Amino acid sequence: MKTRCAWCANSFEEYVRYHDEEWGVPVHDDKKHFEFLVLESAQAGLSWATILKKREGYRKAFADFDVETVAQYGPGMIEDLVNDASIIRNRQKIEATVNNAQQFIKVQHEFGCFDNYIWQFVDGKPIVNSWKSMEEVPVTTKESDTLAKDLKKRGFKFVGSTTIYAHMQAIGLVNDHTTDCFRYMELLNK
Numbered sequence: 001m002k003t004r005c006a007w008c009a010n011s012f013e014e015y016v017r018y019h020d021e022e023w024g025v026p027v028h029d030d031k032k033h034f035e036f037l038v039l040e041s042a043q044a045g046l047s048w049a050t051i052l053k054k055r056e057g058y059r060k061a062f063a064d065f066d067v068e069t070v071a072q073y074g075p076g077m078i079e080d081l082v083n084d085a086s087i088i089r090n091r092q093k094i095e096a097t098v099n100n101a102q103q104f105i106k107v108q109h110e111f112g113c114f115d116n117y118i119w120q121f122v123d124g125k126p127i128v129n130s131w132k133s134m135e136e137v138p139v140t141t142k143e144s145d146t147l148a149k150d151l152k153k154r155g156f157k158f159v160g161s162t163t164i165y166a167h168m169q170a171i172g173l174v175n176d177h178t179t180d181c182f183r184y185m186e187l188l189n190k
Contacts (some may be wrong), residue, residue: 002182006134015049019058022186026126026172030114033171034104035065038097040087040167041158048166050088050180062097067108071101098158102157121147128188129173138178140165 008019027033038058043051051058061081071080081087081094097135104114109115121143131137144165149157168174177184 004183005178005181011089014052018052020183023170024172024175024177024183026187028115028119030067030108031065033114033118034067034070035059036167036170037100037104037159038062038065038070040075040163040170041096041100042090042093043166044093044158044160044163046088054087057084061087067101067104070098071105073098073101093158095145100156100158103151107154118147118171118173121150122168126172126175126187131176131178132180133178137178142170142175143173159165 002018002020004016004019008015027036035058039051039055040057042054059065061084064097078091078094078098082089087094107112109116127143129137140161144161147168148161148164148186149161151164165174172187173189175184
C-alpha cells in the first residue's frame, strides 16, 4: 500500500488521482497554468475537493481553459455563468477569471509565455521542502508573497498569497509532498 500525503487520505478517487498524478508535478504548459490559476482562484474560501468535483464544469464553462476565448467573455456570458450550477456561481470570481485571462495574455506577450514569467519566482527550478507532516507545511512563503504582489500589480484578482502558494504547490513550483509520501521521491527527479 502506498503512503500518501495526509490531506488526500481516505478521500474520493478523483482526489487521490489528483494527488498521485498532478499535484506538485512541474507544469510548463501555458494552458495548464491558466487552468490551475482559474481553479485556485475559484477555490478561495472553499475546499479543493469542492473545486475538483466541479472541474469538468469549469472546463466546459471556460472553453477548455482557452485563455484567448475566456478573455473575450462579455457581460452576457458572465451572466450565463452566474447561473451555471456546474461551477461556483460567484460573480466576483467569474469576473476575476475573465479579467485574469486578459492579464494572463499581457504577461504572455511581455515574457514570451506565462511559463517564463512564473518560473522566475523560484529561479527556474522547484523548491523542494522536506516536511514530515502536513502541519509543518506553511500556507504562504516569501516566494508566494512576492508572486502574489506582482500578480496584483499586474491587475490579477483573487490571487492572495495563500491562493498563490496553493497554486505554486499544484503546478510544481514547490514540492510539498511529505517525505513519507511516495510522490516526494518521484518528483525529485522531475
